[in-house]
Amino acid sequence: MEYHNLTKGYALPLYHLPANHDLWGEPDAQAWKKIIGPLRQSVDVGELRFLLWNDIQRISNDKWRAEIRPEQSAWIEDQLSTWTPQPSIIAFHSPILPIGGNYHDTWCNSNANEFLDLLSRHNVIAMITGHWHRNGEWMVNGIPLINTSALCGWQWNGTPPHYCFPVRPGYRLFWFGDGKLRSFWRDGSYWTTPAPRVQVTLVWIGPAHTGGPRPQVRPIDIFGRVRLAAKAYAVEDKIVKVEWSLVKDEWLPMEQTFQGIWSEWEAELDPTKFRATGEFTCIVRAETAKGSKAYDAVPIRLSERECSARTSTPSQEGREMVFELFYLPE
The missing domain is CATH 2.60.40.650 (Immunoglobulin-like)
Structure with a gap:
């Protein structure tokens, strides 16, 4: 509620996308939907269409992975099909990087190929991601992937006692x-x-x-x-x-x-x-x-x-x- 109260009076429109720590530990996504908004959105700005969708899927009470569900795939296909040939940008939380015949981090052993094949059929000019609290840019299946760091800074490294070190926020x-x-x-x-x-x-x-x-x-x-x-x-x-x-x-x-x-x-x-x-x-x-x-x-x-x-x-x-x-x- 503190974040909601802080931002509700902003003159600029805000479109939110959940990250793993927003949903991790919650029994479901109902609190997010009630206070912040939907888990996926389509926003048109001029000749651009932005798609924001939630790639965080629970696999147990305390674990999650990144993947695309059938209903999400159908929604993205519909949103892109009705906009093509105009350009689209798609935003989700976990960066999707091929590595060693598989995919890195949370997309490992997932249906990432299905997701990337879907995007390649349309005029998607960029994927925007976060999660790592790092800046980086790569070409993935012919589409630029822009990973951006965090407003809080603090890059996770998993090493005790602090488990992270301070990078500049922004x-x-x-x-x-x-x-x-x-x-x-x-x-x-x-x-x-x-x-x-x-x-x-x-x-x-x-x-x-x-x-x-x-x-x-x-x-x-x-x-x-x-x-x-x-x-x-x-x-x-x-x-x-x-x-x-x-x-x-x-x-x-x-x-x-x-x-x-x-x-x-x-x-x-x-x-x-x-x-x-x-x-x-x-x-x-x-x-x-x-x-x-x-x-x-x-x-x-x-x-x-x-x-x-x-x-x-x-x-x-x-x-x-x-x-x-x-x-x-x-």
Whole structure:
């Protein structure tokens, strides 16, 4: 009831999707339906249709899994069929990632193939998920999967005594135009510290996603030329430039490719232009019209040049780790 009372007066419409901790431990979903709303919704916004559905299925009193039930499949098929060829976005809780001939985490040994086959028959331009309290983006069966972290932060790791560690809380903004969906993770307030007034994030290094929210990061192995892609945001100010660096006191410009609520910037990293291979820290720096600055950093490894031809991908992300700058790189 506290959340309901807090949000019932909002000017913007809110559409809710239950997560496992919203239903876990409850005898059924009646409290959610009574206080928050339905377990599935179809919402049309301009030329987009959003489908929100509950993938959390109980298998016992204290356990659950992700799967799609026949009545859910029929509902999604009907909603997509009546909207196609216009684009749709589908949101559910648990990310659905193929791994080793099966699916990761809660979708393991499920009917995930049935669900993905259903989506592939329609113009679904993205799947939006959560659950892991991590940021990540993948292509799954030809459809972009955007996993977004949590408003509360706190990434679960299952290790006593705290069972989690603090990543930055926040929320994700979406923009759709010219047939393309864009998104931006906005860092929120942290304990008593307000949300940063200037933010920059190095999101992509080639096809490899850098993870997050910080201080969680995925180190990147680089085997060839890659595009660096950063996103920046400023409150009551404007980002006027973003630069990147591998070498102290050597900053290279990035080119702006998008301007909306946030801005997007790109540059090319060519490993052959650096005399040494091995481990580096790739840093991006954003500056506003008023002179404020923000930084982000990702550990990278430049591969030996004679090895670069042995892989078909120019970059690859490693296992997630905790990483932060502990000095101003200038």
